[in-house]
Amino acid sequence: MKALLCTRLGTADDLELHDLENPTPGSGEVIVRVKAAALNFFDTLIIAGKYQTKPTLPFSPSAEFAGIVEAVGAGVSTCKPGDRVLGYVGYGAARELIAASASRIVKIPDALDFDRAAGLCVTYGTTLHALKDRAALKAGETLAVLGASGGVGLAAVELGKLMGARVIACASSDDKIAFARQHGADDTIDYGKDDLKEALRRATGGHGADVIYDPVGGAYSEAALRSIAWKGRFLVVGFAAGEIPKLPLNLVLLKGCDVVGVFWGSFIEREPEAHRANMAQLLDWCAQGKLSSHIHAVYPLADAAKALKAIAARQVMGKVILRL
Numbered sequence: 115m116k117a118l119l120c121t122r123l124g125t126a127d128d129l130e131l132h133d134l135e136n137p138t139p140g141s142g143e144v145i146v147r148v149k150a151a152a153l154n155f156f157d158t159l160i161i162a163g164k165y166q167t168k169p170t171l172p173f174s175p176s177a178e179f180a181g182i183v184e185a186v187g188a189g190v191s192t193c194k195p196g197d198r199v200l201g202y203v204g205y206g207a208a209r210e211l212i213a214a215s216a217s218r219i220v221k222i223p224d225a226l227d228f229d230r231a232a233g234l235c236v237t238y239g240t241t242l243h244a245l246k247d248r249a250a251l252k253a254g255e256t257l258a259v260l261g262a263s264g265g266v267g268l269a270a271v272e273l274g275k276l277m278g279a280r281v282i283a284c285a286s287s288d289d290k291i292a293f294a295r296q297h298g299a300d301d302t303i304d305y306g307k308d309d310l311k312e313a314l315r316r317a318t319g320g321h322g323a324d325v326i327y328d329p330v331g332g333a334y335s336e337a338a339l340r341s342i343a344w345k346g347r348f349l350v351v352g353f354a355a356g357e358i359p360k361l362p363l364n365l366v367l368l369k370g371c372d373v374v375g376v377f378w379g380s381f382i383e384r385e386p387e388a389h390r391a392n393m394a395q396l397l398d399w400c401a402q403g404k405l406s407s408h409i410h411a412v413y414p415l416a417d418a419a420k421a422l423k424a425i426a427a428r429q430v431m432g433k434v435i436l437r438l
Contacts, residue, residue: 116438117209118418119172123163126422129175131415137213139187144216146199147184150232151176151207151436153418154265155354158426160205167379169205175418176207176436180222180231190216198222200231202239204379208418210438217386220393223401230407233265233433234396238405240351240378241269241327242392245277247381248374249325249347253278258314258323260338261330261354262299263290263431270327271299272405279325282317284310284338286428293431297406310334314341322346322369335359339369346371354428408432 117134139145157175159165180200183193193199193216201219206212222231245251257274261267262283274281275298283294286306294302303313314323322343328335332355339348339361348371353359366373382389399405410432413421421434 115210116415118174118176118415118436120161120175121172123161123171125162126158126419126426129161129419134209136211139185139190139213141188142190142216143187143213144183144190144193144199144201144219145185146179146181146201146212146214146219148179148207148210148212148438149181149228150412151179151438152233152236153421153425153434153436154178154236155352155425157205158422161422167204174206174208175422177204178202178232178235179207179212180228183219184211186216192216193219193221198224198228198231200235202235202382208415208436220390220397222397225401226397229409229412229435229437230400232435233409234400234405234407235393236378237265237269237433238273238396238400238407239382239389239392240376241266241273242396243378243381243389244327244349244351244376245270245273245325246392247388248376249349251277251279251325254280255324256280256282256318256321256343257325257327258282258284258338259294259299259327260284260305260334262294262302264329264354264428265430265433266329266351267327268294268297268406268408268432271297274327276399276404282314282323284314284334290431297408305334305337310337311340314338318343325349327351329354331355331359332357333359336361336365339365339371339373342369342371344370348373349376350374351376406432410434412437
């Protein structure tokens with residue numbers, strides 16, 4: 115089988131295509147023929163050795179995939195050969211065949227194509243966990259989404275609307291703002307032009323956002339926190355800007371607000387049943403057309419470097435897919 119491998123830490127240009135032996139399933143494992151593998155921002159970090167997960171070399175990037183079950187190991191009863199599935203593995207999915215724990219595999223409805231299914235797990239899974247489990251977002255509340263055109267940002271815009279919130283999409287350019295509006299944002303802020311703190315205060319009539327969803331970090335985090343509502347919830351999702359902010363704790367005191375960590379990867383390990391319930395809800399919404407699981411671009415496996423460079427340059431709106 116063909117596999118994209120990181121054989122040395124570095125950049126996307128250091129990745130190599132290799133021929134490997136086909137895997138066989140161990141006890142509790144499933145072999146899936148990968149039809150589509152999704153890339154995320156953290157893939158640009160993991161191949162550089164700058165992510166909290168540091169796989170042993172060599173390894174394949176891509177944490178999530180969709181495809182068809184080819185074989186199952188002993189003790190597997192949740193799926194069978196021929197089933198259409200998606201899966202999450204942390205890393206390792208950029209290859210034609212993958213062995214994964216059956217606990218990480220979920221069947222997908224026939225109405226959902228492999229490309230959209232592959233891009234659903236991380237971004238929408240993270241975001242539903244954030245908004246439902248961590249922020250307890252309520253209908254009628256205001257949700258401000260930073261980085262609103264990226265993978266998790268778009269998911270937050272769509273899920274926020276489904277959950278009945280008023281959604282303010284914050285992004286860094288006119289085209290990204292327009293994209294967020296197309297996907298349901300009620301209001302928008304271009305923080306490439308506007309002061310984020312003041313713009314959020316204006317957009318909320320001085321009340322502030324009840325929930326702030328922040329996958330960006332950097333200087334935008336403190337600006338957003340300064341505009342949060344009394345007893346608001348600030349969701350720490352990631353640091354796409356490259357800088358981990360140090361938030362002044364006096365703001366948390368003065369606002370009576372919560373700063374809430376969102377670690378989806380740990381959540382699915384510690385609370386697998388809650389994760390499976392969330393995935394069932396997401397798949398149902400996606401099959402009904404209530405979630406777009408928007409695909410920005412599809413690349414062949416051999417062009418993975420181009421795909422990762424587009425993500426690193428923040429040129430992507432939605433998800434990038436490797437099609438195998």
